[in-house]
Amino acid sequence: MKTVISLAREEFLGGLRNRWILIYSLSYLLLAIAISPFSLAGLNILGMKAVGKVLSALINISLYLVPLISLITSTVAIVGDRETRYLEWLMSNPVSERAYLLGKFIGLGLSIAVATLLGFGVAGWFVILFLPPEDVSKYFLLISVALLLSVVYIAMGLLISVMSRTRYHALGTGFLIWFFTVFIFDLLMMSFLLSILNDPLIATLVATLNPIQGIRLNMISVIDPEMTFLGFTGVGELRENVWLVLGTSQAVVIGYTILFAGLAYLQLRRQDVI
Amino acid sequence: MLDVRRVNKSYGDFQVLRDISFSLGRGEAAVLIGPNGAGKTTLLRCIAGLLRYEGEILIEGIDISLEPIEAKKRIGYLPQVPPVRSDITGYELFNMYTELHGIDLDADEWFERFSLHDAMDLYIDEYSGGMRQRLFLMMTIAHDPSLVLMDEPMNNLDSLGKKLLIDVINDMKGRGKSFLISVHRVSDFVAYADEILVVDDGRLLFKGPITHLFESLGISRIFIYAPDGLEKRMMEEVGGRRIGENRVVVEAEDVHEAVIRLVNMGVKNFFIEEPGIDVIIRRLRRGEDGH
DSSP: OHHHHHHHHHHHHHHHTOHHHHHHHHHHHHHHHHHHHHHHHTHHHHTHHHHHHHHHHHHHHHHHHHHHHHHHHHHTHHHHHHHTTHHHHHTTSSOOHHHHHHHHHHHHHHHHHHHHHHHHHHHHHHHHHHSOHHHHHHHHHHHHHHHHHHHHHHHHHHHHHHHOSSHHHHHHHHHHHHHIIIIIHIIIIIHHHHHHHOOHHHHHHHHTTSHHHHHHHHHHHHHOTTOGGGGGGGSTHHHHTHHHHHHHHHHHHHHHHHHHHHHHHHHHHHSOOO | OEEEEEEEEEETTEEEEEEEEEEEOTTOEEEEEOOTTSSHHHHHHHHTTOSOOEEEEEETTEETTTSHHHHHHTEEEEOSSOOOOSSSBHHHHHHHHHHHHTOOOOHHHHHHHTTOGGGTTSBGGGSOHHHHHHHHHHHHHTTOOSEEEEESTTTTOOHHHHHHHHHHHHHHHHTTOEEEEEOSOGGGTTTTOSEEEEEETTEEEEEEETHHHHHHOOSEEEEEEOOTTHHHHHHHHSOOEEEETTEEEEEESOHHHHHHHHHHTTOOOEEEOOOOHHHHHHHHHHHHHHO
16 A cells, blocks of 8 residues: 555656646636636626536536546556656566556546646635535535546546557547547437437436536536426436436446456556566 | 576567576676677566566566565666656655665665765756666665666766766675676676676577686787887787778787787787677687587
8 A cells, every 4th residue: 555655646746747737727727717707797696597607617617628637647647657668667666557557546636636626726716705605515516526527537548548559649549539428429329319219317327328428417416406407308207317317327437437447457467567 | 596497478479588597696696698689678677577478587486477576575677778757856756766665765875875966856857867877776776685687787877877886786796686787798797797698589598607708709809009110010010900090900819918919019009899799699609519
């Protein structure tokens, strides 16, 4: 465990000095600053609807940014160590593949969490200033769900990284996966499922196979436990089974994380260090 | 200390190591030579537990493929190319290294010993090639391993670094530590090595005492600076061959005798060419055939 902590701390420090994470944090910061005052300005007129606006804007931003930054940093993490010969030196020390992978996972997760908290933090300041305490807790719950999304994408990125021979290959694969899960999946799957199944509940459950959809539903449930945000699909059977949908989506996200991390570990053990 | 038994390593259909077996005793130092692509680095990486292989490698009786963590505690490995990181300082890396080995070392003292004290807080990509080599040399030996593996350790080292390296070898050898060093120039280690291992095309061609190397060298070439007047005498009296203005080369079977003759003739400036790895291998092969 001491080895994991050492490796995680080194990864965390490296992560905080990573320019991508810096850009990510600054982007969040700017977006949060831009969104929050405008939305909160309408608070007196619109009441809770204005809060929804702030939070839904942040949901949308995080659903694009969190997977992107998680993939960018994690896909190059192992292959980068291999290319710089750092892995060759590190693994000649008493470090197991499991400790190395866990250290990477925890360190990357923490550095992204800190960057996200920093970015969200400014918006949080506005939220704390203007909103009642119960909405502040919703806000922090929302950040936690965003971080859950980063966990699954870090695991996915590490698997890509272990399997790639160059960092360009790894980044390219990561970007394709990001593009597919963020944009293409919605277009293809949702229209296909709804036309074939004609059952909003099953369609929604299948849609949660995409972790972004699962996290989106969880985020919406934080803001609006009644799921009225879902509009037409938010009524009837779906609303009655909201916990099934949320439970499934959470299980899928955790399942993916374990699956990707497990596969990355097996692949790492199977192959030569360099 | 180190037992390598019938080790084979392939990348697909390409076999890099072929049935390599040898052992190294406590306090012994061996140099590993061979042409580029012979398999030297691959062999060192197998022993360091970085590559999968067929066969058996035991470090102090511990099979590195079965108990890698225990075996790696006993190894110090200096890679051919030290890593470059732009996001971690030398001090932070050293700190992590000591934690990985579960040891408590005074960083100031170690950085001072390796003349890196002023560079402790620099990022590793800010180190010069020589400083980086010294940093990783320090992290090869600071945990006091029983077996030190070095892949062309003289790379990038300035005279200060070379002196440090030789001091390290002498000190650790004296304390019963063993060395396996892949080298490009045998002369750098001829004074410190006990054994020589010659690898070619993935096979171990020769393993024996380094003194055998001297016996096998045969003809040597002596390059001489021969000012006016001396140049002609060189060519007439010792069979020298002019290779440029005031420069003569002499090929001698008995270097000792040739050097005495040259000095007696008033030659002051000359150097004896170190035979290349390929020449050494050829001569060792010839010697083996002769025996």
